[in-house]
Amino acid sequence: MKKTGLTLFVLFLGLQLWAQTGLKTGQQAPEFTAKASDGTNINLKTLLKKHQNVVLFFYRGWWCPYCNKHIKQLQDSLQLLSKKGAFVIGVTPESENAVIRTREKTTATFPIISDKNYTIMKAYGVDFTMEKELQDKYKKYGVDVALNNDSKDAILPIPATYVIGASGKIKYVQFNKDYTKRASVSTILSML
Template sequence: MKKYLLIILIVIAGLQASAQTGLSKGDDAPAFKTIDNNGNTLDLKTLLKAHKSVVLFFYRGEWCPYCNKHMQQVQDSLQLLTSKGAYVIAVTPETNENINKTIQKTHASFSIVQDKGYAIMKTYKVNYVLDESTVAKYKSFNIDLNKGNGNTDHVLPVPATYVINQSGKITFVHFNKDYTKRASVNDILQVL
């Protein structure tokens, strides 16, 4: 029963993301420079010089079963992605402590970025704010976004995926406000 209520909450949250549009195939990918979970500096321009492409995806948090399932699928296929010259980056609003929980659950070995201030989420047009009633419903399921993200503004990303080629163009977009829908690894592999 609790699982079904969580799914209903996820659908409600998806309706709140209606203002966001994401970026489109063919758009220039917004540049960013950040630090990943291992303390490595990630500069999109530098990564694109060293790799054929960057697979950039956004996830909501370690509490999200759909995020964890997708991250596990990416991890399971990581060698296939990297063998095609891709560098994989996951972006999240969650704290470093919760990123570590995500890694424990998914065994993710690719770069994960805590997007403090939501700079990357905003430039890729995937950020949205949960309303207070949805936040309260999440809390009833022991999902505390204040603790999970280390703030009180309740910003989450639409779990979008972008593939960026060496010229800095977006060659693949998966942007779906339905949180149960994620980019398949096979779809990503087809554009690499």
């Protein structure tokens, strides 16, 4: 009986994630305005007037080693990205205090937005609600996603990266339900 229940749970979770599609190349990027963890006001429309491209990426939290690796890679290549006219922004559901932990772990200097109400994540189609069983599994590893997000619910993004051109159109999408897969810096650079 337990095996059947687990199989059904995995199937349901897989179907939920499978339904996630995110935005596609060529679509107009949803505009947003938000305050970043460093206190700067971020407005996508304004940034696109000043920069040739915006590299917008979504990550899960300070506790995710794949997220931290990706953030470090972006930080290490920030000069290269900037020279090609890109402005890098991270978006996460984690609280502002948790973003501080991410910044400390990764030495990220680019803006990171705590998407408290999941507004940006929902607009880009990357949000998903963790089922209770998955939340409990994460808690066994010391990660309480709802607590980390300073929220009642446990919502994470499917890690995704969007390169948005000056016209506001999406030029490149990396959207992979496998949270271990991220856009490489070389691929991002080739899209700028």
